[in-house]
Amino acid sequence: MAKIAIMGHGVVGSGVAELLRKNSTNISQRIGQSIEISKILDLREFNNLPYLDLFTKNFDDILKDDEISVVVETIGGLDPSYEFTKSLLKSGKSVVSSNKELVAQKGDELLSIARENHVNYLFEASVGGGVPIIRPIYSCLAANKIEYICGILNGTTNFIITKMLEDGLSFEEALALAKDKGYAEKDPTDDINGSDSNRKICILASLAYGTHIYPHEVCQSGIECIELADVDFARSIGCVIKLIGKARRLENGKISIMVCPAFVSNSSKLASVGGVYNAILVKGDAVGEVLFVGQGAGKMPTASAVVADIINIVRAEKTFISQSWKPSNGSIVQAHEQYESRFYLRLKARDAKEAREFVLKNYKSPVFLSRKDQPADEIALTTGYMLESEIKDLTNLFSGHRIKQLSKLIILD
Amino acid sequence: MAKIAIMGHGVVGSGVAELLRKNSTNISQRIGQSIEISKILDLREFNNLPYLDLFTKNFDDILKDDEISVVVETIGGLDPSYEFTKSLLKSGKSVVSSNKELVAQKGDELLSIARENHVNYLFEASVGGGVPIIRPIYSCLAANKIEYICGILNGTTNFIITKMLEDGLSFEEALALAKDKGYAEKDPTDDINGSDSNRKICILASLAYGTHIYPHEVCQSGIECIELADVDFARSIGCVIKLIGKARRLENGKISIMVCPAFVSNSSKLASVGGVYNAILVKGDAVGEVLFVGQGAGKMPTASAVVADIINIVRAEKTFISQSWKPSNGSIVQAHEQYESRFYLRLKARDAKEAREFVLKNYKSPVFLSRKDQPADEIALTTGYMLESEIKDLTNLFSGHRIKQLSKLIILD
Numbered sequence: 128m129a130k131i132a133i134m135g136h137g138v139v140g141s142g143v144a145e146l147l148r149k150n151s152t153n154i155s156q157r158i159g160q161s162i163e164i165s166k167i168l169d170l171r172e173f174n175n176l177p178y179l180d181l182f183t184k185n186f187d188d189i190l191k192d193d194e195i196s197v198v199v200e201t202i203g204g205l206d207p208s209y210e211f212t213k214s215l216l217k218s219g220k221s222v223v224s225s226n227k228e229l230v231a232q233k234g235d236e237l238l239s240i241a242r243e244n245h246v247n248y249l250f251e252a253s254v255g256g257g258v259p260i261i262r263p264i265y266s267c268l269a270a271n272k273i274e275y276i277c278g279i280l281n282g283t284t285n286f287i288i289t290k291m292l293e294d295g296l297s298f299e300e301a302l303a304l305a306k307d308k309g310y311a312e313k314d315p316t317d318d319i320n321g322s323d324s325n326r327k328i329c330i331l332a333s334l335a336y337g338t339h340i341y342p343h344e345v346c347q348s349g350i351e352c353i354e355l356a357d358v359d360f361a362r363s364i365g366c367v368i369k370l371i372g373k374a375r376r377l378e379n380g381k382i383s384i385m386v387c388p389a390f391v392s393n394s395s396k397l398a399s400v401g402g403v404y405n406a407i408l409v410k411g412d413a414v415g416e417v418l419f420v421g422q423g424a425g426k427m428p429t430a431s432a433v434v435a436d437i438i439n440i441v442r443a444e445k446t447f448i449s450q451s452w453k454p455s456n457g458s459i460v461q462a463h464e465q466y467e468s469r470f471y472l473r474l475k476a477r478d479a480k481e482a483r484e485f486v487l488k489n490y491k492s493p494v495f496l497s498r499k500d501q502p503a504d505e506i507a508l509t510t511g512y513m514l515e516s517e518i519k520d521l522t523n524l525f526s527g528h529r530i531k532q533l534s535k536l537i538i539l540d
Numbered sequence: 541m542a543k544i545a546i547m548g549h550g551v552v553g554s555g556v557a558e559l560l561r562k563n564s565t566n567i568s569q570r571i572g573q574s575i576e577i578s579k580i581l582d583l584r585e586f587n588n589l590p591y592l593d594l595f596t597k598n599f600d601d602i603l604k605d606d607e608i609s610v611v612v613e614t615i616g617g618l619d620p621s622y623e624f625t626k627s628l629l630k631s632g633k634s635v636v637s638s639n640k641e642l643v644a645q646k647g648d649e650l651l652s653i654a655r656e657n658h659v660n661y662l663f664e665a666s667v668g669g670g671v672p673i674i675r676p677i678y679s680c681l682a683a684n685k686i687e688y689i690c691g692i693l694n695g696t697t698n699f700i701i702t703k704m705l706e707d708g709l710s711f712e713e714a715l716a717l718a719k720d721k722g723y724a725e726k727d728p729t730d731d732i733n734g735s736d737s738n739r740k741i742c743i744l745a746s747l748a749y750g751t752h753i754y755p756h757e758v759c760q761s762g763i764e765c766i767e768l769a770d771v772d773f774a775r776s777i778g779c780v781i782k783l784i785g786k787a788r789r790l791e792n793g794k795i796s797i798m799v800c801p802a803f804v805s806n807s808s809k810l811a812s813v814g815g816v817y818n819a820i821l822v823k824g825d826a827v828g829e830v831l832f833v834g835q836g837a838g839k840m841p842t843a844s845a846v847v848a849d850i851i852n853i854v855r856a857e858k859t860f861i862s863q864s865w866k867p868s869n870g871s872i873v874q875a876h877e878q879y880e881s882r883f884y885l886r887l888k889a890r891d892a893k894e895a896r897e898f899v900l901k902n903y904k905s906p907v908f909l910s911r912k913d914q915p916a917d918e919i920a921l922t923t924g925y926m927l928e929s930e931i932k933d934l935t936n937l938f939s940g941h942r943i944k945q946l947s948k949l950i951i952l953d
Binding site: 146147269272415418434442443444 | 675831843855861
């Protein structure tokens with residue numbers, strides 16, 4: 128019998144407890160032994176749970192229990208998760224985490240502590256919820272050089288954009304609906320502004336390229352700026368809008384990494400992935416493109432990934448099975464300014480004719496778009512390949528031409 | 541350094557050799573040691589290869605080489621792969637296989653021999669080519685009760701059907717094109733008649749349900765009967781045709797398992813997967829639906845899966861990491877006659893009025909379909925839920941009513 132503890136009895140932590148109890152017979156049959164929850168750490172008071180006797184408010188009850196070999200961390204955030212995780216790994220316990228913020232900020236250090244202490248630190252649930260992605264990249268695509276990883280990594284924003292596209296809701300209406308349905312948290316800032324997707328693409332890129340990449344190194348923008356006008360312009364050229372996280376190895380050996388709303392062609396495998404689903408496309412030099420799709424969040428899908436990690440640690444006996452990567456060397460990530468893409472821009476111009484001339488003169492291969500009921504002062508265009516810095520410089524030039532940039536999206540290749 | 545051997549230098553075997561050489565630096569960095577090919581077994585003569593010195597025609601050169609710890613089997617078929625694999629496992633060598641026929645027929649026995657000898661028998665490449673599917677089901681979805689597995693498991697037939705749908709080619713024309721492009725073998729019988737998909741759904745079902753399921757237990761039909769008329773009727777109700785393999789756990793605890801061409805709604809995640817791609821949908825009780833998509837065949841995608849298995853065995857040191865399942869108990873599979881589904885039927889009737897009356901009287905909830913330029917003697921319909929045996933009994937009743945059944949497909953839920 129393997130004894131485990133759970134830290135944090137929120138949505139994910141309670142899901143883990145529920146799933147371990149519900150499928151205990153199946154799990155025991157599969158791994159040849161049972162998994163028993165010994166302790167649950169949470170500072171809050173709970174009622175009406177069949178396992179109230181397991182609760183403790185004292186971390187030491189877990190740390191000092193020598194029978195507990197695996198600890199689940201679903202507290203979230205850095206404090207106290209970071210210190211707790213370090214202490215547990217150093218004391219010879221394996222840790223399973225759904226905490227993307229902690230992995231994205233401290234993954235290299237925690238993986239290295241795990242390796243030193245010959246225990247495992249696994250975090251399949253930190254990206255894609257229940258979608259198997261970290262272990263498949265680490266295990267199943269291990270023979271490949273990863274050319275790129277590109278995906279819809281946040282279910283909340285994908286739900287919002289899908290509702291704007293399919294039902295014509297405004298951004299605010301779609302966000303309200305997402306909150307109603309429990310898909311968006313009370314404070315959805317990290318989802319909307321791209322921070323959540325940023326952490327996830329950092330974890331995937333660190334894994335794929337073997338070197339820790341920090342969220343602050345990522346070129347990030349969110350979906351706050353998206354309006355129905357942008358959805359219409361996207362549709363006019365056979366595209367949908369998705370919040371995309373993408374990491375790509377460049378010919379110069381650097382990694383280009385960004386989180387940004389994007390025009391995605393309807394012919395792309397990502398285009399039809401709607402609602403709260405996540406989809407991750409991985410291109411390997413041998414395997415070609417592989418796509419993983421599933422529910423990117425939610426109590427039971429996320430618990431499914433956490434419990435899978437527990438099972439794999441128990442199965443592995445004393446073997447070190449953690450993925451791992453090296454600390455950041457500070458120079459693997461391509462500078463934001465050098466980010467190259469085709470862009471979509473929507474501008475508001477006091478003098479449309481003057482603005483069009485400005486566009487034709489300054490942007491590479493501009494193509495003007497049009498939509499029904501387009502206001503006279505609205506100009507939308509796609510560009511050829513340009514640097515992020517070139518786009519920025521042109522925006523600074525705008526003022527003299529009485530132009531305001533309303534939206535800037537990339538066009539996904 | 542880990543020393544390996546490759547048996548069979550055909551498409552997959554040569555791909556494995558090529559990939560191990562091409563990405564050797566990357567692979568060594570990832571696993572902390574290099575993988576070296578010591579021997580290649582093939583009875584044929586080869587020229588112009590940089591590693592001709594590795595070839596042998598004598599199996600004993602591999603079996604008796606104590607330095608070789610992992611052997612790749614890409615010979616295919618049962619003879620001599622079955623005896624070779626048994627001997628290798630018994631001699632303490634792990635075996636990695638892309639041989640779906642062998643796994644589908646003898647998987648339980650070989651897995652049990654592997655376990656007894658504390659070595660590994662892995663076969664990620666046997667299903668889905670490069671698409672990660674066996675390890676994700678075994679590892680990442682291990683906390684789930686699998687409700688069903690449903691997928692497009694054969695790239696050749698999917699290419700043919702896609703060409704019929706998109707370019708209006710006849711079955712024969714599309715098959716000829718598939719051969720031209722190297723997607724179909726000289727003798728594509730096993731692809732076309734569903735045998736290849738059958739082996740794959742057996743492997744996935746055995747893994748998901750823990751008991752060996754044999755190909756002869758599967759309700760199988762192929763795509764030989766599909767005509768452009770069927771493609772048109774499918775389109776008339778918002779569907780495409782796909783050759784589907786599906787295994788599902790029934791409420792009575794039995795497994796319903798089949799390979800059959802099917803009407804798939806355009807709203808299904810499987811509908812848009814065209815060409816030589818494979819797509820596998822897995823529904824777990826916790827995770828919900830998860831979809832895996834990628835190239836289901838081809839030299840390098842398949843080699844990617846084989847080399848991943850090698851890497852995982854080397855990484856696992858001496859730990860037993862194989863998936864495993866119990867021998868068949870002969871009673872887990874639901875009888876074919878009890879297979880229940882909605883059906884699509886296309887009939888040729890000497891007297892259309894008489895045939896329509898027969899249909900209305902005998903089939904459950906029949907809905908007649910129509911298409912452009914429909915011949916007067918052609919009747920097409922969908923039914924409500926009926927048993928396979930009921931459909932068969934009605935076909936036997938046909939003769940008196942001068943009706944001939946031209947196509948029978950299932951309608952995928």
